[in-house]
Amino acid sequence: MTVLRFGAAAALLAACLWLFDGRTIVDRLLTMELGWMLAAVAALLMQTVLMALRWRLVARCLGTEMSAAWALREYGAGQFVNATLPGGVLGDATRAVRARDGRTGLRGAATAVAIERGLGQIGLAVVAGSGLAATILLPGGFTPSLVLTAAMAAVLAVIALLLIAIMQNARGARLIRKCLPSQRVARTQAVLSIAAALLNVAAFAACARATGTLLPTGAALVLIPAILTAMLIPLTIGGWGWREGAAAALFPIVGATPAAGVAAGIAFGTAILLAVLPFAALALCYRPAGRVRPIVGEVEPKGAE
Numbered sequence: 001m002t003v004l005r006f007g008a009a010a011a012l013l014a015a016c017l018w019l020f021d022g023r024t025i026v027d028r029l030l031t032m033e034l035g036w037m038l039a040a041v042a043a044l045l046m047q048t049v050l051m052a053l054r055w056r057l058v059a060r061c062l063g064t065e066m067s068a069a070w071a072l073r074e075y076g077a078g079q080f081v082n083a084t085l086p087g088g089v090l091g092d093a094t095r096a097v098r099a100r101d102g103r104t105g106l107r108g109a110a111t112a113v114a115i116e117r118g119l120g121q122i123g124l125a126v127v128a129g130s131g132l133a134a135t136i137l138l139p140g141g142f143t144p145s146l147v148l149t150a151a152m153a154a155v156l157a158v159i160a161l162l163l164i165a166i167m168q169n170a171r172g173a174r175l176i177r178k179c180l181p182s183q184r185v186a187r188t189q190a191v192l193s194i195a196a197a198l199l200n201v202a203a204f205a206a207c208a209r210a211t212g213t214l215l216p217t218g219a220a221l222v223l224i225p226a227i228l229t230a231m232l233i234p235l236t237i238g239g240w241g242w243r244e245g246a247a248a249a250l251f252p253i254v255g256a257t258p259a260a261g262v263a264a265g266i267a268f269g270t271a272i273l274l275a276v277l278p279f280a281a282l283a284l285c286y287r288p289a290g291r292v293r294p295i296v297g298e299v300e301p302k303g304a305e
Helices: 002-019 022-030 034-061 068-084 090-098 105-137 146-168 170-179 183-210 217-230 242-254 258-285
Strands: 064-066 292-294
Touching: 002 022, 002 242, 002 258, 022 258, 034 064, 034 068, 034 105, 034 170, 034 183, 034 258, 064 068, 064 105, 068 090, 068 258, 090 105, 105 146, 105 170, 105 183, 105 217, 146 170, 146 217, 183 217, 183 258, 217 242, 242 258
Parallel strands: none
Antiparallel strands: 064 292
16 A cells, blocks of 8 residues: 555656646756745744644643643654655554543544644635635635635535534534633634644745745635645645645646646645654654643643643
């Protein structure tokens, strides 16, 4: 299966290079602006910090305490695994196993990881939905096509229906109340999730700029979440191939070439690898004290501090 996924990623990338003027794509990559690439890496690093804090807060609501340093180390190491091994979830599984010493054991740790990932997707959906609404309601600037608008509206509607179904289920509603026990915690999670999603969008936009494409703000908020969603297809390694194909399909909407989309996608994949490498080294060399411990009794989460 691993070989097949590596092969699928290579085949998809090769197809993109063959279909969309490989020489132009290579030229864009060879002439990348270093400053914009560094900005993308910085945005991804800041995003990792926010996501680690989000995970820590969810875990605390479910009865597991962990230090911020430990959460950041484990989250970054998990991202490295997700970016370099097939499936896209092995790093998350590793996080759950290593955080199993909380009050609810491995099951609670896995639940915390799953909820944290879900909050991330909700944050990205909020950004995409807000961008789509803004482009429709505000005159001028980027105007998405009817097909794109309908497709994104359908995806957002499905997400909303899933959330409604979860909240109407007794077990799901109880879990949500545990993870969002107060308005302060809910606000903190909303800020962390939306800010992390915006940093992800900004990182891709910076990679597009580095390879010669300036995406208008409205276009970035609408198109980039769709491109990033393509990375969730678990048939390659780290979303390689799917991301570039989605970018090639969507970039012409803003007047850019498919080659520009492929180059931006490859640059973004490179930025991800550069951003997670420090955490791989950190996981090998740094052992923060404290690890995780169960919380005894009902303790209201302190937020993300």
